[in-house]
Amino acid sequence: MSDNPTPGPDGFDWSAAEYDLADQPDAAVVDLDTARARRAAAEPGGTHFEVALDAEPQRGGDPVDPPPAATGGRIPIVPVGWNTWPNIKHSAKQAAAIGAYRLGFHALRSPWYALLAAFWSIVGAFRLLGRQIKWWWVSEQYGLRQAAADANDPAMWLKLHREVKATRMWRGIVLLAGLLTLLIGGPILYATAPTWALLASAAGVVAFLAHIGRPDDRPIITPATVAGRFRRINPDIILRAYYAAGLGHPDRSHQQVAFGSTMARDRSGTGSQVSIDLPYGKTFDDAVKARGAIASGLDVAISQVFITRDATSHRRHTLWVADRDPLSVGVGSTPLLRCKPTDIWQPAPFGLDERGNKVEILLMWISIMIAAQPRQGKTWAARLLGLYAALDPYVKITVFDGGGKPDWRKFALIADRCAFGLAMTRDGDPAEIVLEALREIKADVQDRYERLSKLPVDVCPEGKLTREIARDPKYKMPVRMVILDEFQEYFDLGDISKEIAALLVYLVKVAPAAGVIFVDATQRPSGVGTGQVAQQFISFRDNHQVRFSLRTGSWQVSDLALGSGAYSEGFDSSTLLPSYKGVGILRGATDATPTVRTFFADGDDAEKILIAARGLREQTGTLTGMAAGEDVARISRDVLADVRSMFERGENGLQWEDLAERLAGRLPEHYADITAESISAQVRAFGVRSVDVKRGxxxxxxxxxxDIDAAIDRRKAA
Incomplete structure (x- = not known):
């Protein structure tokens, strides 16, 4: 990965942090630039706090951090940055680079430093002289003598006067001796000492006097790197915040908030954390709902406050308060850029949570819905999961983008079937391609269940798809991924949407258990369409087990995107800032509901990965469908459905000649030789009347x- 910042869409810096590849196979050299340096580089000057801030945070004992993930719970003796020769070289190179940067920074400014030092040394000389005079004159005793005079105590006044005269005499002798030493020793040193010693002495004297002369808030040497500043959170502030949020009362019996650990800095050095015990009767859910009030009580932004569930008690949780907003810093490029083969049966890297922990999603057996306002990173988040599946050559991928954006076009390199937008293309009508693909997937799912139930127990122990079965070509049951971007468009196409909607609802309910993964993205989680199609949209939306919501317009939309009850649990994606590109709330993937900063992969990155993915599929012989240049033939012909799909929007009827012409042109694999008389006979066999239709x-x-719709409804009811 490049060390240079990589701005993403709308100027968002996705490369301000790096993904830790230390525990990944064939990992690249770990980037050991400290997180503090990266945060400091992005930190704006100043602070809105009017209290003293700690310049250098003191680390605590990390009492509530999760245990190390290494075997046996042991932290490696040798740090990751120094455990291999490549990492040692990389760390030394980084140390040399920052050293050279600081040297150049200060070398350029050294003339200015010298000028400032000379000026403040003159001020320092006068200040030093003034201090010596005050020290000689014992000016601090003046108040005591004045107090004795005011009290009319001549004995005490005379005692103090004698003492001050003696002290002045002794201090005067000391100052005179120092002055004589300077007057006599200075010329001797000047005449005998070498030039380098004189210069060193002069520099030392100037530096000493400049240090005395300059104001405390005006350093002469400007730091090349700036250390972060943060508000220190102490137990008193936490108690104040929790009581202000209504989570307890300090003066009522059994209503006090207690601490389950000492307050400490976390391992990353980016925040403070402590374990909180709520009063009996108060729950973790109460704390999550009161997160905004807790942030107000702590006098920090809500984006700096994170509450984590404790497995031992429902009234205990871990409070982590970040020094600064952790969601404003990107996490860098996706590790998929290594273009190594992946395994869909293993979790896919998705991003980092608010505390810098890796977030991965196990895609098998799930369907995931991604929702957000436009231009918040929704499509890029969905594409990350598609790219992970693409690098597994044994996954058959279907991609449909109702919006027709360029983000998905390169998936034509590996997709079994794909369609972009809704306008007619040389491949046909995208809506019809979608409909036919969904029919084929439904038939495949039904066939899989039947065949899996008949496999012997030693091959299929639980009657469900296994990795061995999915990768064995003789079973013809590869894992499939269906990607639908802007899927709301397919629910608003008129009559064809009825069958598309029905198929989508069936598949999202049934297909994941057969090894068909759905990754669906929309900017309209509230729904589209009317009547039955609108109801099917809601059913389709609500049957996604995993939800990822980037910024939405309101808490109501957030609740639809994240699932019913998310808002009442304290999860609201409408509170995410507009500047958070690629940041969203992930619900349903694990017991936790983290706020995730997704990895970055732009169009060029995606193309590079997809080219590598195509190469992997060509090597394994798993490139199929449109990507392989095949004419994707339909497995069966449905005359009524085909005839219905020939009607354009607003057309109430079609003459038999027009129907025959359209069928032959759009579905030549089944209707190349169709005539008006032939299609008339086939359609009338379903009880459809032949009536007069005007044209021209x-x-x-x-x-x-x-009449066509009525015949289709009769067939469904039969």
């Missing part, structure tokens, strides 16, 4: 769209 001023026999 003349009426010829044809079919009405209402």
């Amino acid at each position: 001023g003349r009426a010829l026999k044809g079919a009405k769209v209402d």
